[in-house]
Amino acid sequence: MKISKLAIDIGHNVQFDGGAVGIRSENELNYEVGTKLIEKCRAAGLTVINCTPSRAISLYDSLNKRVEAANNNNADFFISIHHNLCTGGHGSEILCIPGGRAEEVAKIILPEIAKLGFTNRGVKSRNDLFVLKNTNMSAILIECAFCDSPIDMNNYNPESMAEAIFKGICNAFELNSSERNNPAEQPNYYTVVRGDTLCSIAKRYGTTVQKITSLNNISNADIIYIGQKILIK
Incomplete structure (x- = not known):
């Protein structure tokens, strides 16, 4: 299942939509992983729509702008980058509306993250999340790790996380090695x-x-x- 245009949303990082704060700030982690992932996907020849708004006047406005950016640009697939918070929790999971392409892609990406040593918490059904239910295309939300977990945050590496997600994207969307080694410049x-x-x-x-x-x-x-x-x- 090949795609040419990917929507990537760096979770939170805007007024009225703050992330969790643990050992590390979710905003900071989302930004580090998200920007590195965008760079890797563009270098592989994909057109990437960065759906993170530059400003928002409310939580609804923040979420709606992310969805509109993906929908208005006719993206083929949507990925939102997040980090979890729950005292005592650790590991990685991917949230999606089950039973379709989103679940298939999630099941390809999550094992790549688990290879970094994070507990695989599975692909989980979430029909209620705004960015998942309002995008026109299939969508997933990646909870990369727990930002309040010493287990997850010890030696956490945003570059390695972005590379693992990127490998999963390459596998899911059939980006071959020639495309990765000879990237097309996308204005x-x-x-x-x-x-x-x-x-x-x-x-x-x-x-x-x-x-x-x-x-x-x-x-x-x-x-x-x-x-x-x-x-x-």
């Missing part, structure tokens, strides 16, 4: 909306203000306008 444009700054855009896409200004010949990093298309690589 990626972001349209500025109210409240955006180059700093917030750079954080969202895992790049720097300096790189964005250089790519777009922007002389003053403090001046951008609504509707402006920003090239991001």
Whole structure:
């Protein structure tokens, strides 16, 4: 089951939608894993839609913007990156609406994460989660590990986690070695909306203000306008 356009949502990381706080901050972990995963998928030739909003005025607005980004860009599949919190819990699990493509993909990705040494807590049915039930495409939510678990957080490596998820994606969507070794450059444009700054855009896409200004010949990093298309690589 091949795809060409993947939606990746870096969980939380926006106003009114904060993540869990344990030994490590979920926001921080989600961002580290999510940005590395996006880079790997783009390098493999996939068009990646980063569904993480730059701002939100409510929890509903945050969740809805993530879904709209995937739906409006006609993504083939949706992945949301999260980390769990539950005193005494540890391990990795993937949440999805069961019985279809999402469950099939989850069962391919989760064993790759377990190979890192995390307890495989299984693929779990969640029909109630906003981003799973409102995306037009099949969707999964990955709970990579427990951010309050000493077992999970001891020597936790975001790069290794992102690579494990990426390997699962390659297996699930038949990305072969030639595609991975000879990545196609995919131009990626972001349209500025109210409240955006180059700093917030750079954080969202895992790049720097300096790189964005250089790519777009922007002389003053403090001046951008609504509707402006920003090239991001």
